[in-house]
Amino acid sequence: MLEVLQPTEEPGWVLAHEGYSVLTESAVESRFALGNGFLGMRASRSTGRGPTWASWLSYIRWASWPRCYVAGLFDMPNTEPPVPALVPVADWSRVRLILDGEPLVAREGVMLYGMRRLDMRRGVLLSEWTHRTPAGITATGHELRLLSLADRAVGLQLQRIVLDRDGIEVRLEASFGLAGLGMEPVRLENDLGAWRTEGTGKVVAMAGAASLCLDDASINPERPFPLRWIFRWPSKAGQVAEFSRLVAVARADRSAEDPAPRATAALERSTSAGWRAILERHEVAWDVNWSASGIRIEGDDDLQRALRFAVYHLTSAANPDDDRVSIGARGLTGDAYFGHVFWDTETYLLPFYTAVWPDAARSLLMYRYHTLSGARAKAELCGYRGALYPWESADTGEETTPETVLGPDGKPIEILTGKMEHHISADVAYAVWQYWRATGDDEFFRDAGAEILLETARFWASRAVAEADGRRHIRKVIGPDEYHENVDDNAFTNVMARWNIACALRALDLVRQRWPEHASALQDRLALDDRELDDWRDAIARIVTGLDTATGLYEQFAGFHALRQLNVADYADHALPIDVVIGREQTQGSQVIKQADVVALIALLPEAFPEHGATINFRHYEPRCAHGSSLSAAMHARVAARLGDADMALRYMRETASLDLDPDPNSAGGIRIAGLGGLWQAAILGIAGLNLMGETLELDPKLPLSWRRLSFKVRWQGRSVGLSVAADVVEATLIDGDPMDITVAGLTRNLEARSSLRVDLPSEAFRGVAEVCA
Known part of the structure; x- marks a missing residue:
């Protein structure tokens, strides 16, 4: 038995924690947790600990939380x-x-x-x-x-x-x-x-x-x-x-x-x-x-280890054999958030599974299909049509966000996210479309995905109300930046809503072309007629986006730029979140942002930022973000990488990695799996520039100078492709599957079965963002 109790000898594969401290024990139990998508187990010591039961005394800290x-x-x-x-x-x-x-x-x-x-x-x-x-x-x-x-x-x-x-x-x-x-x-x-x-x-x-x-x-x-x-x-x-x-x-x-x-x-x-x-x-x-999901970085041992940690937990969280469950905000590693599922799953986790483990991605999206009835019920309860997915979801698809919680003073605090954070419906739709584009899974698209797209589009068309100014507005919402509640025309929400409607119309056309009988039955079942479809087209044309065409800058929500400016850097040394330091009222009255909002929009819909629009908006909003959410730094890293600012991308990647890898992380309630998914995105969708939404598999790398090589595999429409990115060359190998086209730095080439392709990269691909803006 002794031989199997020895760890892997190859460097970079083993995380170790020596000794014991009541201050860090619960966090270690989260970090080293085991899982397989069906079962989860925290890394509590099995021998030598006493019994555990619930204590009423809040000032007593559990020595362990098995x-x-x-x-x-x-x-x-x-x-x-x-x-x-x-x-x-x-x-x-x-x-x-x-x-x-x-x-x-x-x-x-x-x-x-x-x-x-x-x-x-x-x-x-x-x-x-x-x-x-x-x-x-x-x-x-x-x-x-x-x-x-x-x-x-x-x-x-x-x-x-x-x-x-x-x-x-x-x-x-x-x-x-x-x-x-x-x-x-x-x-x-x-x-x-x-x-x-x-x-x-x-x-x-x-x-x-x-x-x-x-x-x-x-x-x-x-x-x-x-x-x-x-x-x-x-x-x-x-x-x-x-x-x-x-x-x-x-x-x-x-x-x-x-x-x-x-x-x-x-x-x-x-x-x-x-x-x-x-x-x-x-x-x-x-x-x-x-073999399918591993990432190899030559030149950065710390981020190599961090990405392995991310892939370990992402692999541990998914179960492709059960499409009635999804992945909660802490996976199966802790009790925080009660195991509830948020937008984190579709926005931060699905790209990983879609790219390297499509069966797991399909299962997670089928969970959303199975819970459509709950989303429809919520939309109807709120006075809208279609499907409004719950902000927090468990097993039934009903809204599980508490309406109030008790504050430190014992007074109730109203929770508005369940009532107003509606962008999740567009996030689910985005994940559906991305999965289908990357996998070519027509059966899923025809039998489940198209219906999700149509019902979420129907919700947005009813949510975007025409007003006297001739525009359609989406009022009283919360965007990803949860420091500002009950706002009007949040740019992330509105632009994603418009995209969702346009994508649904495209999806319906595709179903009509390929499976006309199915399209007819689906429209009949949903009572979707031409008059309603015309209203959707009107919504696309008239939804307010917040874009100032003169400057190329999106206003995060109506009135955001009229709020007081605040230098976020002045509060960087505080251990507590900025909203705790300056208070809720001052936070809401200032331009401080909790997490990537317009920046997240740059990542998801880069086509909404023509010419230098992405750089203009990123440079405007990045200094205003206080990163009060573990989701934020990774999204900033992804966008910074796409803009060629490798130093900033690496800084944000290291910040993301530290959340669950530092010796004393605040992760007692479970690892922050969305942040880990975001770390993978920063490396693969950001630095490597992988695009899963195009007509071909696309790669547009911007490798940091300190990295000698980045290697990984990806699944694309039933094929397995090995990719290796160095400073001046990309090598692609079609491991299995039929010949395919691949686009590298804008150049499309054919990739033959069981053969390799070498593409030299233009030096312009590695200019920093400062040079681009010069």
């Missing part, structure tokens, strides 16, 4: 206001080690050594520790944990324990901790448990098996309770105890369904295969994913 999650398992907890939340399931990793009747607990005695490693290459968590108890007994342990990427129902834990003396009565207890938390037990057997959520009636089944060997001889466990194993033996100094545990999990979304047979079957195939086969298949699955 959590295991099942994607899609939502229920309504006893909170005020009531909002659905992701339910933690039984913590199956905890091990109690009792020596001569005294439990080994980290806070007692002396922790001589403690190290946790996230081996991103293999997708495993590795731990080592040496502990001296108050009685003077020294115990040393090694551990491996994984959630299988080859069989998403399965988790594995291996432990190797050695004591330093003879004659100690050793008792090892392995159990499923907190098995009844928030759920009603409906079935408890020796190796199987099933629990039902009280409100939603969902059922989760968990099956387990455990074994322990001393010098290759098995010890029979005591089984006093279901899902609990107790092993006893007298110690010998230096003797190795090897413990292994398997878990298998299944979810049912209706109380009438029984997931227990699926969990039992998964456990049976796992125990039959054995832990070595499970580990090997898991590592092979990670190899396949790294």
Whole structure:
């Protein structure tokens, strides 16, 4: 067993954390979390921690926050206001080690050594520790944990324990901790448990098996309770105890369904295969994913590591086999935001999956298709037509944003995002179109994507109201910059809305041309007639955009430029967000921006910024942004890279990477997965200049001088393409699939099957933004 407990030796693949601090422990548990899109597990220490339960005293900090999650398992907890939340399931990793009747607990005695490693290459968590108890007994342990990427129902834990003396009565207890938390037990057997959520009636089944060997001889466990194993033996100094545990999990979304047979079957195939086969298949699955999604940077070891960390968590979060779930703002790594899904998924995550893992992208977009009914219901409730997607979504597609929360003074604070942050409908539409353009998945486009585009367009046409000035306005909204609420004609919202409507009209024409009978049936089902389509065309022509044609500058929203100017740089040294420092009223009355707003529009719709418009707007808004959101820096990095400002792009990329990689990050509630998706975008859509929306696969690189080479793979309409960007040349290889066209720096060439293409880059491609503006 010892050999598999060793980390990958190749540099840049392993993150390590030594020691323990109550101030950083929860953040480490988030950063090193395991996941496979169906199951998630925080990287809590399994041995030596005491029990965990909820404390009412807010000033007491948990030394650890162990959590295991099942994607899609939502229920309504006893909170005020009531909002659905992701339910933690039984913590199956905890091990109690009792020596001569005294439990080994980290806070007692002396922790001589403690190290946790996230081996991103293999997708495993590795731990080592040496502990001296108050009685003077020294115990040393090694551990491996994984959630299988080859069989998403399965988790594995291996432990190797050695004591330093003879004659100690050793008792090892392995159990499923907190098995009844928030759920009603409906079935408890020796190796199987099933629990039902009280409100939603969902059922989760968990099956387990455990074994322990001393010098290759098995010890029979005591089984006093279901899902609990107790092993006893007298110690010998230096003797190795090897413990292994398997878990298998299944979810049912209706109380009438029984997931227990699926969990039992998964456990049976796992125990039959054995832990070595499970580990090997898991590592092979990670190899396949790294081969498809890995990024190689020559010349920047820090960002190389950060991008691997990003790809690790992006891979861990998605499940292409379940199109009824999506990815929450913290993935399956923490409790922040209750597991809710935001615009983050479509805007910050989907480009990664679309480019390297289309099956996962399709599944995430099908989640939006399955929840169209909830989006339609919200639009109708708000007095509009079509589909208005919820700002926060769980499993049903209903709006889950709380209407009020209690402030520090105990007074209610109204939350307006669920009522006014409507741009999410256009964000979903954008992701649908981008996915179809990049993949050519006509079946999805015909059967699901077109309907999403049409229904979101219908919403925007009803939302954009014609007024006396002859223009159509979208009033009382919140754009990405949430520091300014209840504004009129937010440029991001309005321009994306206009794009959404135009794209829907184009989509309808395509469906009519290719599948006329389907188009006719779809129009009949949606009651979409020519009169309404004419209204859509009118909306495209008359929606206010905020663009000043004389200067090329968009006003972020009506009246933004009349607000007080504030030098954001004066507040750069404050640890707290700027709105906390200067107060809500001053923030709303100034031109300080929470996150990329018009800048995000530059990234998504560069065609809306002709000539030097992108540079003009970026240079105007970048100094006004306080980056009060973890989403912001990565989007600024992407745009800065496209404008040729490599220094600024790298600075923002490093800022994004530091959010979850710094020794003391504020990520106790889970990793910020949208920021990690944004980091990938900055490198691939920004620096490499990959465009997934064109007629061909397009690349327009602007490599920083400090980078010697950037290499990655991309999927394009059923093909796999390897790309390598150096200072003056791009090399493209068609790994599999039919011949295709590829456009590099504006030059289109044909790429033959199983052949490579070399394209020399013009020196103009690497001029900095200062030169462009000179």
